[in-house]
Amino acid sequence: MPLDYFVWVIRGPKGDVVVDTGFGPEQAAKRGRILIAPPTEMLARIGIDAGEVRNVILTHLHYDHAGTMGDFPKAQFHVQDAEMAYATGRPMCHACLSAPFNVEDVVDAVRLVHGGRMTFHDGDTEFAPGITLHRVGGHTGGLQVVRVMTQRGPLVLASDAFHFSENRTRRAPFPLVYHVGDMLEGFARCEALAGGDPDLLIPGHDPEVRLRWPAISTDEPDILRLDLAPIA
Numbered sequence: 378m379p380l381d382y383f384v385w386v387i388r389g390p391k392g393d394v395v396v397d398t399g400f401g402p403e404q405a406a407k408r409g410r411i412l413i414a415p416p417t418e419m420l421a422r423i424g425i426d427a428g429e430v431r432n433v434i435l436t437h438l439h440y441d442h443a444g445t446m447g448d449f450p451k452a453q454f455h456v457q458d459a460e461m462a463y464a465t466g467r468p469m470c471h472a473c474l475s476a477p478f479n480v481e482d483v484v485d486a487v488r489l490v491h492g493g494r495m496t497f498h499d500g501d502t503e504f505a506p507g508i509t510l511h512r513v514g515g516h517t518g519g520l521q522v523v524r525v526m527t528q529r530g531p532l533v534l535a536s537d538a539f540h541f542s543e544n545r546t547r548r549a550p551f552p553l554v555y556h557v558g559d560m561l562e563g564f565a566r567c568e569a570l571a572g573g574d575p576d577l578l579i580p581g582h583d584p585e586v587r588l589r590w591p592a593i594s595t596d597e598p599d600i601l602r603l604d605l606a607p608i609a
Contacts, residue, residue, distance in 0.1 A: 463518025
């Protein structure tokens with residue numbers, strides 16, 4: 378099953394909030410991934426200068442979600458306590474759990490802590506009016522999902538709580554998992570956060586997202602509008 382990789386932007390009460398920072402050319406080459414464009418370039422296409430972004434939410438610290446942090450020099454980063462503990466603790470002694478991390482990203486995250494630019498959250502948090510963070514774990518020790526109130530209802534950026542919608546609907550965990558029980562509970566938690574509406578649940582890597590949600594324009598087919606209803 379092919380994987381798509383996403384970086385999201387919430388345009389709301391705290392200005393433009395970036396959710397995850399993707400990865401750059403070095404990791405794309407190392408891991409055999411196709412990089413359509415660096416995250417900063419994709420953001421620039423919608424008028425966002427990464428150098429001026431003030432807040433970045435990291436759902437977790439895997440290479441494809443927490444790369445390119447250095448491209449956001451003015452940002453405060455937001456992560457769960459449990460995720461930093463996981464990424465720097467005993468689980469990383471196991472190759473199957475450490476493989477999805479780029480150690481340089483983890484070191485960069487530690488530097489952000491010591492530089493006063495990492496804000497930690499413990500469980501459910503109101504990040505801003507209409508934006509809440511929720512730790513679900515499962516895929517990693519401290520994975521968090523982001524719920525955003527939209528005109529359509531409470532939309533959940535589920536990240537890797539489930540890679541594909543089918544993982545959730547079949548209750549079949551994606552094989553890269555730290556805690557199977559937490560992942561299964563996370564499926565139900567995401568559904569509840571979205572009010573039970575599957576059209577408000579955005580999986581972490583499912584190519585169906587690009588098929589179902591409209592692009593901002595015909596010139597930008599890879600930049601989507603999740604605030605609009607799906608088209609398929």
